[in-house]
Amino acid sequence: MNYTPSLKTKYRAEIVNNLRKEFEYKSSMQVPRLEKICINQGIGSAVSDKKMIESAITEMTTITGQKAVATKSRKDISNFKLRKGVPIGVRVTLRGDKMYEFLERLINVALPRIRDFRGINDKGFDGRGNYTLGVTEQIIFPEINIDKVSKIMGMDITFVTNAPTDKEAYALLKEFGLPFKNLKK
Numbered sequence: 001m002n003y004t005p006s007l008k009t010k011y012r013a014e015i016v017n018n019l020r021k022e023f024e025y026k027s028s029m030q031v032p033r034l035e036k037i038c039i040n041q042g043i044g045s046a047v048s049d050k051k052m053i054e055s056a057i058t059e060m061t062t063i064t065g066q067k068a069v070a071t072k073s074r075k076d077i078s079n080f081k082l083r084k085g086v087p088i089g090v091r092v093t094l095r096g097d098k099m100y101e102f103l104e105r106l107i108n109v110a111l112p113r114i115r116d117f118r119g120i121n122d123k124g125f126d127g128r129g130n131y132t133l134g135v136t137e138q139i140i141f142p143e144i145n146i147d148k149v150s151k152i153m154g155m156d157i158t159f160v161t162n163a164p165t166d167k168e169a170y171a172l173l174k175e176f177g178l179p180f181k182n183l184k185k
Contacts (some may be wrong), residue, residue: 004097005097005100006100006104007103007104007176010176011033011176014175015031015172015175016028016031019031019168022171023171032161032162032168032169032171032172033162033172034103034159034172034173034176035095035160035161036093036094036095036099036160037093037095037102037157037160038092038093038094038157038158039060039091039092039094039155039157039158040089040091040156041056041060041090041091041153041154041155042089043056043088043153044088050087051150052151053070053090055150056089056153057069059138059149060090060092061092062144063138063143064092064094064102065101065102066092066094066098067092068090068091068092069090070087070089071087071088071089071090072084072085072086072087072088073086073087073088105141106157107177107178107179108177109141109142110140110141111179113142114135114136114140119179119180120180121181122180122181125170127166128166129162129163129164129165129168129169130160130161131159131161131170131173132157132158132159133156133157133159134154134155134157135154135155135156135157137152137153137154138152138155139152161173
């Protein structure tokens, strides 16, 4: 028996038909898809404290269910005491079933745990159908044990779609259930 994430099933059963009617696509293959989710966490204080990177990799791996990778600086910057090749962040790229599972946990569990949450901003689109969401605390994810967190850090979550316009990407992400504040698009 194969497992299929519920959002993947919902995409195939409902979202494709809804978007096909809304944007009048001739084929279901024209309907935008969610290609991948990229999660990035920059850690500025990692230059002086090497254990910050290790704890961030562990936390990101726990949140996403996929091994996180340290990002390294590309050049020397003397004002920040930064050398080329020093780890300064952590990133993960999710595709396939893990992507849909993460998206479902983000929508149903993590986002509602944000204090005074009234929806996410719809201004994070880049003009090419991709959306970036900033999260200020990693402790909104239930997988993180608050007692073991050394420092509260934020992260950027980028939803990469193959939608040609922001309007189509907005409709796709809205259909998935992302709670946007404004319904103006």
